[in-house]
């Protein structure tokens with residue numbers, strides 16, 4: 527079996543380290559390159575060092591060279607970094623797995639455009655469990671389509687820079703779509719002061735940031751006399767990394783197209 531050569535961006539980040547560990551354990555994947563921004567202290571060190579392994583692959587700072595050496599770029603960095611790496615991958619004709627969250631509309635548009643030329647998996651959450659929850663939410667929203675207020679509550683570590691999380695937003699999108707609503711016009715991001723009574727058609731988002739919480743998400747359907755809560759809690763980042771390896775394998779042999787984890791897991 528020919529292994530898929532991956533290049534991992536943001537190699538020294540929380541997800542970068544986990545992705546390297548997952549790649550090293552996966553028989554179908556070869557860690558071809560790992561890279562960070564120039565000037566970071568990890569450049570030049572063995573990519574497996576933080577996972578307690580010797581790989582012979584040094585963390586580089588040349589994104590183009592790293593992507594060129596791979597079949598598939600896996601990128602969990604920041605929107606501006608991801609978009610720069612994506613442009614290189616597009617030029618070099620490489621597949622891309624994007625886990626980064628916090629893109630604006632123009633960023634999402636740039637990803638869709640790149641996916642006309644190279645295959646891309648773009649998903650706010652690569653964990654199988656979270657993707658199962660997206661399906662459960664479709665069913666719940668279909669049944670609880672009248673008389674239930676929808677609120678999305680998420681908690682993450684103190685280092686997270688975007689809010690609400692990409693996963694929380696996707697949960698809101700899934701529920702809004704099932705209820706025939708447009709999330710952009712019905713979302714409420716936090717409340718303060720004299721807000722007036724809750725409007726039935728709104729979908730509220732609440733964000734908690736603290737400590738080392740890996741990632742918790744709850745969608746609450748609150749009716750009169752009962753509440754339904756659908757919750758996912760992450761205890762480790764490994765499920766995100768394992769999902770990313772599945773995504774890289776899914777892209778092998780594809781020439782172009784925009785996919786997400788629902789496609790990878792056959793949940794469409």
Ligand SMILES: NC(=O)C1=CN([C@@H]2O[C@H](COP(=O)(O)OP(=O)(O)OC[C@H]3O[C@@H](n4cnc5c(N)ncnc54)[C@H](OP(=O)(O)O)[C@@H]3O)[C@@H](O)[C@H]2O)C=CC1
Nearest residue numbers: 536539540541602603604607625626627649650651652766
């Ligand atoms: N889809 C999913 O399943 C998941 C998605 N995520 C998302 O992944 C992203 C990364 O999360 P996390 O690993 O916790 O973040 P970290 O801050 O721990 O790591 C980010 C890495 O990206 C690098 N980086 C930051 N900005 C740039 C840039 N402009 N160009 C190139 N490299 C850059 C950082 O380098 P430096 O140290 O120099 O800043 C660092 O190595 C977030 O958007 C997060 O929401 C996280 C978990 C799961």
Ligand SMILES: O=C(O)C1=N[C@H](C(=O)O)C[C@H](O)C1
Nearest residue numbers: 627650651686691692693741
């Ligand atoms: O930043 C994180 O940590 C996470 N980000 C993703 C998101 O924004 O949804 C996925 C997961 O929740 C962890």
